[in-house]
Amino acid sequence: MATEAKTVTRELLWRRVMDELGFEHAQVRRGPEGTEFSGVILVAEQGAPLRAEYSVVCDDAWRTRRVSVTQAWRGERRTLTLEHDGEGRWRKDGAAAAELEGCMDVDLGLSPSTNALPINRLRLHEGTSAEIRAAWVRFPSLEVVPARQGYARVGPARYRYESLESAFTAMLDVDADGLPIEYAGIWRRLAGGPAAPASVTQEFVDALVSPGPSGELGDAAATFGWLVGGWAGTIQDHDPDGTVRQSDGEWWFHWVLDGRALQDVFIVPSRRAAAQPAPGANKRYGTTVRSFERNSGKWRIVWVSPTGGAINRLDGGREGDRLVLLGEHAGKPIRWSFSDIGPDRFTWRGEVQDSAGQWSLQSRFDMRRIA
Structure with a gap:
């Protein structure tokens, strides 16, 4: 419908x-x-x-x-x-x-x-x-x-x-x-x-948010569907000189667009901590949309970060007990992966590849379920 x-x-x-x-x-x-x-x-x-x-x-x-x-x-x-x-x-x-x-x-x-x-x-x-x-x-x-x-x-x-x-x-x-x-x-x-008309905000939410995945996704919905809900945790940014900057963050996921895509909102520092920000991880307030391409069997990912000005495109899927996504940023290959996945936790790692083909850790997010 x-x-x-x-x-x-x-x-x-x-x-x-x-x-x-x-x-x-x-x-x-x-x-x-x-x-x-x-x-x-x-x-x-x-x-x-x-x-x-x-x-x-x-x-x-x-x-x-x-x-x-x-x-x-x-x-x-x-x-x-x-x-x-x-x-x-x-x-x-x-x-x-x-x-x-x-x-x-x-x-x-x-x-x-x-x-x-x-x-x-x-x-x-x-x-x-x-x-x-x-x-x-x-x-x-x-x-x-x-x-x-x-x-x-x-x-x-x-x-x-x-x-x-x-x-x-x-x-x-x-x-x-x-x-x-x-x-x-x-x-x-x-x-x-008679009921009062819904607010414009509510009409927008109703048009965007879906109660669950579309049947068109079939079994592919399970790849990322377990993320639906809210997560909070520790965010680390690893600088080339070895400095590690840390903050807390929140991450929210939901099915959207008639259940054909999964969207998230990622916020660092979390709104709870934003009133008294402390030096730490890079400030982030962005969104990702994930959609499945049946022909290739891969998930396509677009991350948009207004705070950092980044627009990253990645694709991938499950590799053993991890979810691995590959793309490019500033001319260098990047890899983001979910690992240590449990019912109420996961780790999200961001890595960049150098000219010698070596991967180095740039960011690590250790998240726990809150909703």
Whole structure:
């Protein structure tokens, strides 16, 4: 689905009246190419606060096409991305999800809003019913499983929902847009109305940032995808005379451009330390865009540094347990590599090659995950 801006048409608030332990705040954006649901769910889960931010994008036939979920619970932040080709084939976090074959809708287990997806897609006449397969997202595990479900339209604005595997049934009262008003005493809508337009800043972020990698990348997404999130650490610059200058820095990564590229923002000294800068590593405030070229099997890298005036182009990929990128700067070959890679750490080395073919270390960044 195209990422062009859509008009925000509605804003809604539900309360989980079953146990009084949750709320959902959602926005519905309608456009000629489809509909997007996005929102925040706040619930008490097993005695701990759970926050889930989600986005569900549907095409103009109300088929779920893209889903992203970010969950914070018990000190851990986790993400989930689903992509659907509209014909029943799914990808989960960039990898094929054969177990979801045939599912046409997503069902977020904590959300009443996603019941609107099959209701609008099926367009049942009163007195008729249909059976569907949905990609059911369970919380807090973020496990995704196929679920057989039934919907029957039993009145002008009333549906009976049934889980065909557990025999659970519930009545749904909906509005003219198929959005739940009352969900069998489990969820109840508290408020609704037009939403204020998003700020220009938010519209820019929405246009740039993607919830996950594009399915076009396939397995190549894993090469750099593990970097998504935030990192902080020690930055060293090694001068030719042997002097080592040190500072701290921060590094942020995210998928962009409909998931076809990975972009970062690199800041030295970190914003935390910027108020009282100390002598140390070179000042850096720049960005890198990484994109994959399938023909060559290499990742193409462009680093832009407004503070230093550098624009470096490199390419490469995985070499054993390292990621190695080669390029040129000021007429000399350069090599940047990720090594000592762990779940919450890595080392990033920058080297330059002399006329004799020897590599010497110019910079070393020892980073640890912070988000």
